[in-house]
Amino acid sequence: MTMTLAQRERRAATAPTGLPRLLAGRPDLAGHLAAFGPLPPVAAEMQAMTARAGLTGRGGAGFPTHRKLEAVAGRRGPRVVVANGTEGEPLSAKDKTLLIQAPHLVLDGLDLAAQAVGASRRVICIERGNQAVYAAVCVALAERRDESVEVVVTPRRYVTGQEAALVDFIDGGPGRPTRERPFERGVGGRPTLVDNVETLAHLALIARFGPEWFRQVGSPGSPGSALITVGGRVDRPGVFEVAMGTPLSSVLQLAQAAPPRAVLLGGYFGRWIPARSARQLTLDAASLSAHGAAVGCGVVAVIDDDSCAVAELARVAAWYAHSSAGQCGACTWGLRDLAAATSALEAGSPDPRVTSDIQRWTAMVKGRGGCRLPDGAVAFLESGMEAFADEIAEHQAGRCRRRDHRLLPTPTPEAWG
Ligand SMILES: Cc1cc2nc3c(=O)[nH]c(=O)nc-3n(C[C@H](O)[C@H](O)[C@H](O)COP(=O)(O)O)c2cc1C
Ligand code: SF4
Structure with a gap:
């Protein structure tokens, strides 16, 4: 009926x-x-x-x-x-x-x-x-x-x-x-x-x-509403239901975000967008795809001037390596090597081969997994290397002037039974 x-x-x-x-x-x-x-x-x-x-x-x-x-x-x-x-x-x-x-x-x-x-x-x-x-x-x-x-x-x-x-x-x-x-x-x-x-x-x-x-809310290409989780350096972290197409700046206001240095869109599967580009964005496919980003699972995370982005990249790269199901070579070994190289960056290795290794290995693991886990790691690291290039150079010169080295959560995955 x-x-x-x-x-x-x-x-x-x-x-x-x-x-x-x-x-x-x-x-x-x-x-x-x-x-x-x-x-x-x-x-x-x-x-x-x-x-x-x-x-x-x-x-x-x-x-x-x-x-x-x-x-x-x-x-x-x-x-x-x-x-x-x-x-x-x-x-x-x-x-x-x-x-x-x-x-x-x-x-x-x-x-x-x-x-x-x-x-x-x-x-x-x-x-x-x-x-x-x-x-x-x-x-x-x-x-x-x-x-x-x-x-x-x-x-x-x-x-x-x-x-x-x-x-x-x-x-x-x-x-x-x-x-x-x-x-x-x-x-x-x-x-x-x-x-x-x-x-x-x-x-x-x-x-x-x-x-x-x-369709009464949202944009013609991305209709409806979405639940967005806002975290990182914000005073009011939480879940907000917003119309697709909402300006990212409005979402940051809802969560009382600190002035961002960069914003991670789509979570650990997503991409870092520097603040200067983030200001123009709206949360819909048309606006974000121009930056290779997407609303994804609806995560928006803010990093500010006080936080060491290289430490965040290294910790999340290690989380990715631990998350691998250990079945595909590119994922098992590639994510392990990427985590080691990112950790060397954080430790202040001056060796220029570290950044070129990261670039080479991200290209090697991209699209090579049985599932998209390695692609998530690649998007996160590639966009992070670009957004935080200055800070990476500071680390390579042996300097890190950021106070906070632990902003984003990286829970230990349960062991395989
Ligand atoms: C590594 C990995 C982890 C995922 N984790 C989740 C998850 O926690 N929740 C979820 O709904 N989809 C997750 N997905 C996406 C699912 O494979 C699937 O596409 C999704 O559940 C389909 O629902 P949708 O079409 O309603 O988005 C994950 C995908 C990958 C590659
Ligand atoms: S790419 Fe996916 S399927 Fe292959 S080892 Fe990694 S997690 Fe498992």
């Missing part, structure tokens, strides 16, 4: 105006239904509605969501949908915030996606150690009296959030990326849709209020 035009218009009249949208409701079922109303029976139209809305994935790659729905729906046999709430990116907190504040929106999206692709199995993945997130999801499922959604707790490892790795873990493996493409051969060998939890929550709003409502 589809909604009539009159029903849809009535629903549109109750739609949240302005922002926040995703964070406009409450965590409990009664509060959620009071804010957003029940889910209308639009599953059959979901692919077309998602295409009209122009929703793109909020997990990092920004792939059009309707194409992922189509790819899985077009396969034969039983299918699976996985909500990716692992959020292993150390700078990101938006998925945890969303799951705590609006678990029903994510679960509505999971149900809709499952109906849209004809999936009988629904799974939600949460990284170990996030007790509040786990509790919020379990309470929400109990409120819905839904015992058929599987809640899978994953190891604390960035790389297990990659979609094929997640499938491997759900199937009882260690959670390493595999060569399989989940939409063809995913959980239990079945075609599987893996979507980020924020993407699914947007789906739940598009189903209720329609694609035109979704």
